[in-house]
Amino acid sequence: MHETTEETGSTSWSELLSPSYSAATLTLCLGVALFAFNGFLVSTSLPTAVREIGGLELISWAFTLYLVLSIVGGASGALLKARVGARMALVGAALVFLAGTLIAAFAGSMTEVLIGRAFQGLGEGIIAAICYALIPELFPSRLVAKVFGAEAVVWAVAAFGGPLVSGLLTEHLSWRAAFLVNVPLAFIFIALVFYIVPRFSGEIARLSVPFLRLSAIGFGIMLVAFASIMQTVTTEVLCVLGAAAVLASVVVVDRRSRTPLFPSDAFALNSTVGIGLWIVLLMPVAQASTSVYLVMTLQNLWGYGPTKAGACNATFAIAWSTVAILVANIQDQRRRAWLIRLGPTLLVAGLATIVFGFFVDRPLVVMLGQIAIGTGFGVSWGFLSQSVMESARSGERDRASALLPTLQSVGYAIGAALAGLVANAVGYPEATTPVALRDATIIVFAASTVIGVGAFVAGFVLPTRKKNLLAIELRKQL
Structure with a gap:
């Protein structure tokens, strides 16, 4: 007690x-x-x-x-x-x-x-x-x-x-x-x-080291990296699809293994851990485009210097850390569940705001979008991570917890590759006029907004019913 x-x-x-x-x-x-x-x-x-x-x-x-x-x-x-x-x-x-x-x-x-x-x-x-x-x-x-x-x-x-x-x-x-x-x-x-x-x-x-699965993970991420440097859209698509197939296969094989790397319900669509991991993956995938293309676009489209463009990009990190501190005192489980849903919502709203900012040619609107995205991560990331940790099945908490930072890195890698694929497909690298650059940028961030909708949907189907919370409390007391 x-x-x-x-x-x-x-x-x-x-x-x-x-x-x-x-x-x-x-x-x-x-x-x-x-x-x-x-x-x-x-x-x-x-x-x-x-x-x-x-x-x-x-x-x-x-x-x-x-x-x-x-x-x-x-x-x-x-x-x-x-x-x-x-x-x-x-x-x-x-x-x-x-x-x-x-x-x-x-x-x-x-x-x-x-x-x-x-x-x-x-x-x-x-x-x-x-x-x-x-x-x-x-x-x-x-x-x-x-x-x-x-x-x-x-x-x-x-x-x-x-x-x-x-x-x-x-x-x-x-x-x-x-x-x-x-x-x-x-x-x-x-x-x-x-x-x-x-x-x-x-x-x-006495656990065997799953070298084959670890090698497959490395190969899948390498395919993602290759996609970001390929010269043709067709090759990029093939690399991304190949990476998706390899990584999905690893998850399937891992569920049947005697020495699993992941929790048994990883990416399942009927559990807090499974759906929570989808959100952990999809939010960085959607946000990665801003890390790759925002500073470059601010410099090339509006003539920002490196310091000014970097400061605009850094508002994401400032908003994340500031909001994470402000919400950390919240203990009520219902409010935490609401904030977990609010995170992907603000992510989608922020990306859409960036699209609108480039459409109306207003840097301040773009910065507001960055702040909204950072706020989305700040209000939800800690509670989401804790929810995944505490909802893990018996004996699987370490695997669920350890997967969180790894999956975040995977999300950024995949997101950067997808953003590069879209950018190359719409002619971002070849854009030589402000109009062409702005149009290509709008499409890149619009595609990221669509990806963010996946995290938004996952947030609203994440199991947060009372019986889920009671199970967690019972696990703590035991």
Whole structure:
């Protein structure tokens, strides 16, 4: 009964920094920071690295390999946690990430940078997945939404601080120094893991490593990456369809496996976990077009400089983190269910607003659309993630939790590929006049709006009936 009282009691933000939870909060936020800052550090410093060591034709692979390996690592996170425990899995992954950082930082060729980036991706994918799986273990239910709010703040800080720090280091020291920022962060993370994550006390699970399924996931994401760089629309479509077939097959085979990577009801249309995972996937798929094309369009269509265009794009992260903090105190389950539905609604409304903003040639309207999208993620993402975690079947919570950040990365990869496919089909790269560029942009974001409708529908069919909530409460008491 003590646990039930704790779960339903009042809470404040200061509790995350109390002696009971401060180390856990810092550990999980630092795990997110490794991923968030690393992306911004590399994207800012890598062009300078290319000028020094060459390999311009390979620069896109520095991001592609990182993404593919991070998704593969994330997919294996729950399995590694079960086999060796969270502490050893996190320390091992951090060491892999650290090795990749050092290889890239002291690289003499772009090939060495790519090897380093692959190690970074693998390590960080595992770290992100296991950190998510640890959230319901280290924090009571009443604090989970606040943990997601704190992580949203880390992302917002990274969005501003990452390019600034990397730019200053690259300009005044070296691009290698920008890479090496990760080294002290990794060592601090390892020390915190030893302090906060308990030693694995159970028996080592005798689970086989599903190399075939993990390889298939990597191949599917690689097909998605190929789609974004293909020169013909037909080839792009074939790559996207091939990727969809491969990834769907992995899910089907995984359900029948004795060592599953995913929860048994992943993507099922009759459970909170299954439908919740669809929302987790579809929201980033729809939003990815703004990450890929908004800054570029603002610069080419309205003559924005890099700083001004980047600031407009960053309103998404600011809105997400600000709103996530504001709603984290809400404990009422009915209000949380309503906010989960509101998230995809604002996503669709925001994308439609961006379409309208380009149609009427009003930058302010476009910015309002970005804010609406960020608000949609902010009001729903923490509650949606917590709902998936707490609704998982017995023994499957780790797999459901670990899948969340991995699926988010998959969504962004697929969304970027689909946005590129649409952009190429409507002539965005060849647009040489403002009218042609605006028309192509409108179609790209309109297509994303249609994808967002899928998340909107899923939000309204997500099971949130009283018996669902009672089952969760009963599981907590047991």
